[in-house]
Amino acid sequence: MPGFQIRARAPSGAAHLPRIDRDPDVLASVREDAAHFPGGHAAGMVAPATEAEVAAVLRTASAVLPIGAQSSLTGGATPMGEVVLRTSHLNRIGGAGDDWVRVEAGVTLTELDAVLERSGRYYPPAPTFTGASVGGIVSTNAAGAATFKYGTTRDWITALTVVLPPGDVIDVTRGAVLAHPDGYFDLELTGGVVRVPVPRYRMPALPKLSAGYFAAPGMDLIDLFVGAEGTLGVVTEATLRVLPSRPAICLAFVPFREPGNALRFVRRLRDEAQATWRRGDPNGIDARRARWPSRRSMTSAAHGRHRPSTRRWFASAVCWMRSASSTWSRSRCRAIARAPRNYSP
Ligand SMILES: Cc1cc2nc3c(=O)[nH]c(=O)nc-3n(C[C@H](O)[C@H](O)[C@H](O)COP(=O)(O)OP(=O)(O)OC[C@H]3O[C@@H](n4cnc5c(N)ncnc54)[C@H](O)[C@@H]3O)c2cc1C
Numbered sequence: 001m002p003g004f005q006i007r008a009r010a011p012s013g014a015a016h017l018p019r020i021d022r023d024p025d026v027l028a029s030v031r032e033d034a035a036h037f038p039g040g041h042a043a044g045m046v047a048p049a050t051e052a053e054v055a056a057v058l059r060t061a062s063a064v065l066p067i068g069a070q071s072s073l074t075g076g077a078t079p080m081g082e083v084v085l086r087t088s089h090l091n092r093i094g095g096a097g098d099d100w101v102r103v104e105a106g107v108t109l110t111e112l113d114a115v116l117e118r119s120g121r122y123y124p125p126a127p128t129f130t131g132a133s134v135g136g137i138v139s140t141n142a143a144g145a146a147t148f149k150y151g152t153t154r155d156w157i158t159a160l161t162v163v164l165p166p167g168d169v170i171d172v173t174r175g176a177v178l179a180h181p182d183g184y185f186d187l188e189l190t191g192g193v194v195r196v197p198v199p200r201y202r203m204p205a206l207p208k209l210s211a212g213y214f215a216a217p218g219m220d221l222i223d224l225f226v227g228a229e230g231t232l233g234v235v236t237e238a239t240l241r242v243l244p245s246r247p248a249i250c251l252a253f254v255p256f257r258e259p260g261n262a263l264r265f266v267r268r269l270r271d272e273a274q275a276t277w278r279r280g281d282p283n284g285i286d287a288r289r290a291r292w293p294s295r296r297s298m299t300s301a302a303h304g305r306h307r308p309s310t311r312r313w314f315a316s317a318v319c320w321m322r323s324a325s326s327t328w329s330r331s332r333c334r335a336i337a338r339a340p341r342n343y344s345p
Pocket residue numbers: 033034065066067068069070071072073076077087105126127128129131132133134135136137138139140141142143144145228229230231233234235236
């Protein structure tokens with residue numbers, strides 16, 4: 001039976017403050033993320049290896065910025081005078097089942113995928129940059145090419161362990177803690193109960209949304225931490241849902257002479273995908289992301305690599321082939337890529 005309260009626990013492991021590095025060269029190496037936001041500077045850099053060490057850092061330093069791979073494109077992983085807490089030593093992959101895996105925050109998606117691949121499993125909503133850490137993807141609610149079919153990171157997180165600023169730890173499992181009907185959660189910390197209000201704004205219904213804290217009536221506490229950009233605590237571990245088998249994926253980028261044909265092709269691909277879902281056809285094309293590119297990207301294609309006389313109109317499609325047969329999938333990929341020749345509007 002879900003409640004609106006959660007009781008924190010003490011961090012596991014020996015309480016020991018890891019060395020905070022103040023070497024200028026080390027600090028220079030973490031002063032900006034992939035957004036190259038100007039003016040970044042760190043007061044120190046620390047790389048804890050256990051939950052207890054994370055808690056010790058949070059208890060000691062007055063301002064802490066957790067970072068993973070610093071691939072943020074928003075400046076969220078750019079320090080502005082904080083001690084930078086790097087999660088690279090929280091890099092263990094724990095238990096796993098057919099459709100889940102428990103990982104520490106510093107594990108990168110490349111490392112995760114290598115482990116999953118060995119058993120034929122797959123984590124779908126990976127961002128394009130696969131050097132990103134699990135803590136980073138959770139804290140930005142990252143999304144990728146597979147998001148239109150599989151959703152964002154949020155949909156694949158079933159449990160989180162978070163070290164809160166006073167050093168208390170909470171283990172949040174999806175479905176276990178839901179907001180009180182009056183819009184709050186109660187966190188029972190060692191220092192007393194902290195009432196956390198659910199933000200009152202209404203969120204637009206979009207497949208990918210990472211601006212601001214997640215908010216909804218009766219929301220799950222876990223969703224407050226997904227996309228919170230490290231402002232509420234340090235994520236040390238996550239349980240991710242995974243697919244028990246890897247789908248074959250085909251990306252087709254198809255040129256057309258006439259824009260109308262490209263539009264009709266995309267529509268037809270979508271119709272075919274819907275027929276696949278309706279029929280439950282195990283060998284059907286499952287194209288969730290078939291799209292006509294924006295005017296802006298069309299303009300840059302037309303004025304960049306392609307001279308006006310050879311201008312082509314592109315439609316792109318990412319297709320998930322349900323068939324396990326890669327030969328079959330390859331032949332369907334080729335069929336999609338040949339579409340302009342075969343397609344009669
Ligand atoms: C080439 C490239 C392609 C990209 N493609 C995509 C894409 O397709 N989709 C997409 O969504 N993003 C994309 N990104 C952005 C970026 O990769 C993602 O936002 C990624 O999730 C960030 O992971 P990270 O480990 O680098 O986190 P960082 O950049 O280090 O941190 C990001 C934020 O999360 C917080 N944080 C990090 N770790 C923790 C933790 N353990 N606990 C609490 N807070 C934490 C940080 O404080 C910061 O606010 C791309 C970036 C690049 C450079």
